[in-house]
Amino acid sequence: MNNKILESFQINDLIKLKSRIVMSAMTRGFATDHRANNQIKDYYERRAKDGVGLILTEGVVIHHTADGYNNVPHIESIEQAESWIPTIKAIQKWDTKIFCQLWHCGRISHSDYTGGTPPVSSTNIPASGINRQNNKEFGVPVALSSTGIQQVHNYYLEAAEKAIKVGFDGIELHLGHGYLADQFLDARINDRNDQYGGSIENRCRFSLELVEKVMNQHSASQVAVRISPAREMGGAYDWPDLDEMLNYFIPKLWKLGVRVLDVSCARADYFTTSGRIIRLVRPMWPGVLIGGASLSVEQANKEIEDQHLDLVTWGQYILANSDFVSKIKSNEKWTPFDRSMLSELY
Numbered sequence: 001m002n003n004k005i006l007e008s009f010q011i012n013d014l015i016k017l018k019s020r021i022v023m024s025a026m027t028r029g030f031a032t033d034h035r036a037n038n039q040i041k042d043y044y045e046r047r048a049k050d051g052v053g054l055i056l057t058e059g060v061v062i063h064h065t066a067d068g069y070n071n072v073p074h075i076e077s078i079e080q081a082e083s084w085i086p087t088i089k090a091i092q093k094w095d096t097k098i099f100c101q102l103w104h105c106g107r108i109s110h111s112d113y114t115g116g117t118p119p120v121s122s123t124n125i126p127a128s129g130i131n132r133q134n135n136k137e138f139g140v141p142v143a144l145s146s147t148g149i150q151q152v153h154n155y156y157l158e159a160a161e162k163a164i165k166v167g168f169d170g171i172e173l174h175l176g177h178g179y180l181a182d183q184f185l186d187a188r189i190n191d192r193n194d195q196y197g198g199s200i201e202n203r204c205r206f207s208l209e210l211v212e213k214v215m216n217q218h219s220a221s222q223v224a225v226r227i228s229p230a231r232e233m234g235g236a237y238d239w240p241d242l243d244e245m246l247n248y249f250i251p252k253l254w255k256l257g258v259r260v261l262d263v264s265c266a267r268a269d270y271f272t273t274s275g276r277i278i279r280l281v282r283p284m285w286p287g288v289l290i291g292g293a294s295l296s297v298e299q300a301n302k303e304i305e306d307q308h309l310d311l312v313t314w315g316q317y318i319l320a321n322s323d324f325v326s327k328i329k330s331n332e333k334w335t336p337f338d339r340s341m342l343s344e345l346y
Contacts, residue, residue: 002301003297003301003328003329004020004301004304004305005019005020005021005297005300005301005304005312005328006019006020006021006051006325006328006329007019007020008053009053009310009311011221011259011260011288012220012221012259013221014219014221015097015169015170015221017053017054017097017311018051018053018095018096019051019052019053019325020053020304020310020311020312021051021052021053021054021311021312021314021324021325021328022052022053022054022055022056022290022292022311022312022313022314023044023047023052023054023055023056023313023314023315023318024056024264024292024293024313024314024315024318025056025057025058025059025101025172025174025226025315026058026315026316026319027058027059027069027072028040028043028058028072028342029069029070029071029072029342030043030071031071031072031073031074032071034061034071034072034073034074034080035073035074035079035080035083036073036083036084036086036087037083038086040073040087041086041087041090044057044087044090044091044098045087045090045091045094046322046323047096047318047322047324048090048091048093048094048096048098049094050322050323050324050325050326051325051326051329052096052318052324052325053096053097053311054096054097054098054099054311055091055096055097055098055099056098056099056101056172056224056262056313057073057098057099057100057101058072058073058101059072059101059102059103059174060072060073060074060075060100060101060102060103060159060163061073061074061075061076061103061104061105062074062075062076062102062103062104062155062156062158062159063076063104063152063155063159064076064114064115065114065115065117065119065120066103066104066105066106066114066152066155066180067105067109067113067114068105068106068108068109068110068113068114068119068131068133069105069113069133070133070134072103075100075102075159075162075163076155076158076159078162081162081163081165081166082166084100084163084166084167084168085166085167088166088167088168089167092167092169097169097170098168098169099168099169099170099171099172099224100163100168100170100171100172101171101172101174101226102156102159102160102163102171102172102173102174103174103179104152104155104156104174104179104180104181105119105179105180106119106120106121106122106141106179106180106181106182106183107119107120107121107123107125107126107127107138107139107141107180107183108127108131108138108178108179109131109138109139109141110131110133110134110136110137110138110139111139112134112136113133113134114139118139118140118141118142119138119139119141119142120141120142120143120144120148120152120180121141121142121143121144121180121183121189122143122144122180122183122184122189122190122191122192122196122197122206123141123143123183123189123190123191123192124140124141124142124143125141125189125191126138126139126140126141127178143192144196146194146195146196149196149206149209152180153209153210153213156173156210156213156214157213157214157217159171160214160217160218161217164218164222169222170218170221170222170223170224170260171214171218171222171223171224172223172224172225172226172262173210173211173214173223173224173225173226174226175207175225175226175227176226176227176228176229176231176264176266177228177231177264177266178228178233181206181207181210182228184196184197184203184204184205184206184207185203185204185206185207185239185245185249186203186239186240187203187239187240187241188240190203200241200244200245200248200249201248203245204245204248204249204252207249208249208252208253208256211225211253211256211258212256215256215257215258220257220258220259220260221259223257223258223259223260224258224260224261224262224290225253225258225260225261225262226262226263226264227249227261227262227263227264228263228264228265228266228274229242229245229246229263229277230242230265230268230272230273230274230276230277231264231265231266231268231273231274232265232266232267232268232269232273233266236268236272236273243280246277246280246281246284247284250281250284250285251284254284254285254286254287258287259287259288260287260288260290261281261285261287261288261289261290262290262291262313263277263278263281263289263290263291264291264293264313265291265293265294267293267315267316268293268294269294270291270292270293270294270295270299274291274292274293275291275303275308278291278308278309279308282307282308288310288311289308289309289310289311290309290310290311290312290313291303291308291309291312291313292309292312292313292314293313293314293315293316295312295314297328300312316337317334317337319337319341319342320334320335320336320337320338320341321334321335
């Protein structure tokens with residue numbers, strides 16, 4: 001079998017990947033002081049050494065008020081950003097590229113994580129259920145004002161600038177998985193009646209204004225965008241007005257200069273979630289498309305051959321197999337993922 005996933009791939013004039021295999025962003029909780037450390041460096045370097053072409057970091061919180069998880073890295077201060085330098089150098093030594101995923105949790109949070117202030121969102125209605133991070137109900141958010149939105153955008157811009165300055169090959173804007181940007185995109189959450197709510201155009205405004213500002217600050221070779229229009233959330237979950245949303249949002253991203261799009265499905269079956277979205281997106285997206293997560297090697301190769309995907313992500317399988325690429329080359333069975341692995345350095 002011709003393993004296309006093992007081929008090199010030219011993302012753009014500046015970035016060439018040694019394989020089409022992408023390590024998806026996965027929250028780990030190793031950053032006890034919100035900084036990258038030797039444990040994080042070792043974790044990522046082993047995957048780079050083994051042959052992963054591109055590593056998308058775990059979500060890196062852009063500002064302390066954007067946090068919502070235990071022991072995740074921040075990039076608010078220059079010291080926090082510089083803590084990633086040993087990790088970046090260790091990964092790049094193996095000719096692997098690394099993008100810093102910039103993250104704002106929005107209402108998927110609690111004041112325990114935001115320095116005592118309420119979390120922010122598109123709405124003032126809290127997320128339902130119990131936050132597994134602190135076993136409390138999610139905090140009641142403050143609906144961002146127009147001024148507050150601009151401040152959050154500035155946090156993203158400052159984080160992106162720090163990430164590039166310390167040597168990341170690029171950044172990925174996390175606009176999916178029910179976090180802040182998605183709380184504006186999703187009509188089931190966004191109950192605003194101003195220019196950031198209501199119509200499809202208005203619900204996309206928060207994200208598109210953010211992307212425009214980032215693209216004005218950085219080149220297309222340094223920016224990727226993650227979305228998750230269909231995912232698993234206690235059952236299959238799609239954006240309301242899905243087709244209309246995609247038909248408006250995707251061409252706008254392209255027009256703003258985005259050239260790398262990561263369609264994620266958050267631990268769900270690819271073909272019923274992101275694979276379905278990718279088939280809708282591809283006709284209107286001539287750039288690089290990233291997706292996968294649950295695919296076999298055969299399925300991944302076919303998605304590339306059929307030109308649905310350019311790069312294929314794996315998350316839990318790469319977490320469970322630091323020698324993931326080697327096992328593909330030797331046709332060895334992958335070690336299955338188990339949640340107990342989340343507390344260990346695999």
